[in-house]
Amino acid sequence: MAQEQIQEDLKGKTKAKQRYLKEKKKRRKLRKSDGASVANKPKQSHQATPEAAESGLEEQELSSAAEEEKVNDLRNDSSERPQKRRRRDASEILDGEHKPEPAPSENAPLDDTPATLPSLPSFPLPSLPEAPSSASLALQGASSAVLSATHIYREDQLPISLDNPEDSSLLDLRTRTRLHELGITELFAVQTALVPFLLSPGPARSLYCPYAPPQDICVSAPTGSGKTLAYVLPIIEVLSTRVVTRLRALVVLPTRDLVVQVREIFEAVGKGRGLKVAAVTGSQSFAHEQSLLVADKSASLLGGSSKVDILICTPGRLIDHLNTTPNFSLQHLRYLVIDEADRLLAQSFQEWLPRVLSAIKHPLKHDTEHIPRLNDIGHADALSPTNTHILPHHPQLPFPTEKKDVSCQKLLFSATLTQDPGKLASLALRNPRYFVIHGERASSSQEDHVMDVVTEKFSMPASLSEHMIVSETSKKPLMFLYLVHARKITNALVFTKSAESTSRLLKLLDLFEELSIQKGTKSAQNRIIARAYSSDLGPGERKNILEQFKSQAIQILICSDLVSRGVDIKHVSHVVSYDTPVDMRKYVHRVGRTARAGREGDAWTLVEEQEARYFKAMLRKADHLTNVKRMRVSDDDVSTLTPLYDNALDQLREHSARR
Known part of the structure; x- marks a missing residue:
């Protein structure tokens, strides 16, 4: 019974739809034939005549039949049209290109489809910002000293003259004569830049400068460019003016072979200058090395005791002497040279660097609150000017508010000098000055050289x-x-x-x-x-x-x-x-x-x-x-x-x- 009832309803709706289509054809024919006359007709009053009322009722009946037919169509096909509609509307809104439907003209056929809703306001889609360039990323965190480094070129060489008493290298005549005897007649690029800088008149040539300590130096130069001679020459020039033997230059190297090689260079260049050079690497007995370094191992001297002016060593052996050799002191250091710095900074070696920096500033190994009486201080004792305040009854300075600092100047050398801020911070560099060796002068610009330093491009x-x-x-x-x-x-x-x-x-x-x-x-x-x-x-x-x-x-x-x-x-x-x-x-x-x-x-x-x-x-x-x-x-x-x-x-x- 239910199925028969549904079929009768469908037939009735189909007949209503047929009547609606017949009336629609009639109205279309009337519009075509009487279009002009209908356009010139005077406006009718709003009062409904019996014929109009009857036609309105008929149209209402037809529209209700059409709506029922549309509902039936939606039931039969409920999975396609709504989804397509929603998909189209969503894409139009996202693309920001939704266009309103055009307004129907007067001659358009009547359509009971509801009007299109106004589109939502469109906004630009979010987008990722452009990634910063590698150059800007490399410059982030770089220190001002690195960015203002002194750039040197291989062709910058300085001849060593024996006739000119005021040679531009600022080297003494005896040193220049010795270099000529060794077959060295000109300074390489790194030596040309560094030697005059370290020997400039003023505190740089002084053994002690506690009130105006010199700048620390960082040098990055290719292998075989003459880095060793670049620090050997200034050290020999400055220390040749000393009167009393103190440990004033310490050169730290990663291997024993390098220690032997650098010692030979010091002895060859400094021949006849009276400087005493020693090397400790562990190849000899510890007691023998102690006898080479200190003159008196029995008493505890505040100023320490030293038989050498220049010490070349490996970091491990240096720590051994700091720990166990009596009267071995670093308080008089004028130069601390760290050659092959990137390798030495990458390896701890019993935390050698903090121990060395501490020994330079604080020479006493025992309790600093215990100050010995003046009569107990041995005749060989001589504190560095920075540490005279620990003596009893030390004289007051005319300007007691002026602070003193250690005179030690740190010199870092490597062909692959690191720019790691953490590793450089451990050195506690004082107003550092960077020197970087490059190739030919016309090969690249100054900006390219700065980027090479920051990004650690090696020459x-x-x-x-x-x-x-x-x-x-x-x-x-x-x-x-x-x-x-x-x-x-x-x-x-x-x-x-x-x-x-x-x-x-x-x-x-x-x-x-x-x-x-x-x-x-x-x-x-x-x-x-x-x-x-x-x-x-x-x-x-x-x-x-x-x-x-x-x-x-x-x-x-x-x-x-x-x-x-x-x-x-x-x-x-x-x-x-x-x-x-x-x-x-x-x-x-x-x-x-x-x-x-x-x-x-x-x-x-x-x-x-x-x-x-x-x-x-x-x-x-x-x-x-x-x-x-x-x-x-x-x-x-x-x-x-x-x-x-x-x-x-x-x-x-x-x-x-x-x-």
């Missing part, structure tokens, strides 16, 4: 040629042998990642040389002499090997990164990174062992295929990728070496298995 020697060879891991030893025999690489430093890799590569090279002599491809006189240099060797053995390499009795020195910093060997013409360096700083210090002091040199890096991506990314980040040229080695290039290499590799495996 390389101008006479250095850089290469890389990408190969399979299994063929990397063969590539090394190719460089040695096909490219005739000698007088070379070869860097590996560990002491074990050093000994294994040396054994492979020795086996290859023996097989070459046995097969007749090489004579015994032309055999390449190579040695390993690593931390596994004792100090005496390392010193002996280094001396043989300097005298060219050894042609290839295979070593770890123990000698990657500061070691100056003049005849090194090639540097080979057998194992790829892990960061840019290590790469800079490795390749800096050649092309020093204007000499030419080549740097080779053997890169495994899986390392190539990371190595290139490291160079690209430092804006240095274009400077490293890739060299391709084909199988034909190494075809003559392959049979001997395979035999040597088999023997190396047997040797390793027997160990």
Whole structure:
């Protein structure tokens, strides 16, 4: 019964719709025929005639029938039209392009569809701000001293004259004469800028300047640019005026080899000036080092006791003497030199830096409230001017409100000097002055140089040629042998990642040389002499090997990164990174062992295929990728070496298995 009733209702509604459409056609025909006459008809009164009322009722009935038909259509199709409508309206509102429906004309057919609602006000969509440039990010947090650094160029050199009594270098005639005897006739760029600055008239040339202490110095220069001589010359000039021996210059270095090298430079340049130089590294007994440093170990002297004017040491050994050597004092320091500063600041070494800075300011190790009587102070005691206030009955100054400060001037040197604010803050620098060495003057602008300093872009020697060879891991030893025999690489430093890799590569090279002599491809006189240099060797053995390499009795020195910093060997013409360096700083210090002091040199890096991506990314980040040229080695290039290499590799495996 329910279904029959629904069908009858649908038929009734369909008939109503048919009547509505017939009437609509009639009205349309009337409009077309009587359009002009209808437009000129006078307006009718608002009173409804019986005919109008009847037609109005009919129209109302038709409209209700049409509405019922629309409701039925909505029921049959309730899932499409409303969703499309909502989607269209939402997109129009979001795009801000919703347009109102045009107003119907007088001749438009009647439509009972409700009018379109006015659109919502449109607002701009939120957007992310533009990211700041890398330059602005790099400048954030940079100190004013870094931004106002003094930029020096390699071509800025100063000749050392013996005829002019007032030489622009401000060096004494005796020092200039000594430099000429050593074959040094001009100052390099870093020396040209730094030596006159440290020797300028005034407090800079004084042994003590507690009321006007000098500025601290930070120097960033490429390896081999003459940084060591840049601080050796001013220290010798100023300390040559001393009368009493006090420890006035302390040079801290990361390795024993560097300590020995810097001591030799001090002794060579300061010959005949009466200055006493000592080096402590732990290679000798502790008691012997104590006898070199202090004159009296029995009494406790407020001014300390020193037998040397200049001390060169490693940080660990320095802390040992501060802790246990009686009368060893740093209160008289005029210069504190930290060479290879980035490495020393990155490693704690028993918190050596805070201990040293504290010893410079507070010389007493015991209770400072206990002041000994004047009669108890030994005749050898002499406090520095900064610490005379701890003496009993010390004289009052005419201006007691004027504060005194330590006269120690800090000098920081490195080829990769850090700009980390945290690390630099630990140094407690006093009004620091920065000196930065660059390439040619026309290569870049002053703004580019500032960005290079802030972003830590490192400078390389101008006479250095850089290469890389990408190969399979299994063929990397063969590539090394190719460089040695096909490219005739000698007088070379070869860097590996560990002491074990050093000994294994040396054994492979020795086996290859023996097989070459046995097969007749090489004579015994032309055999390449190579040695390993690593931390596994004792100090005496390392010193002996280094001396043989300097005298060219050894042609290839295979070593770890123990000698990657500061070691100056003049005849090194090639540097080979057998194992790829892990960061840019290590790469800079490795390749800096050649092309020093204007000499030419080549740097080779053997890169495994899986390392190539990371190595290139490291160079690209430092804006240095274009400077490293890739060299391709084909199988034909190494075809003559392959049979001997395979035999040597088999023997190396047997040797390793027997160990």
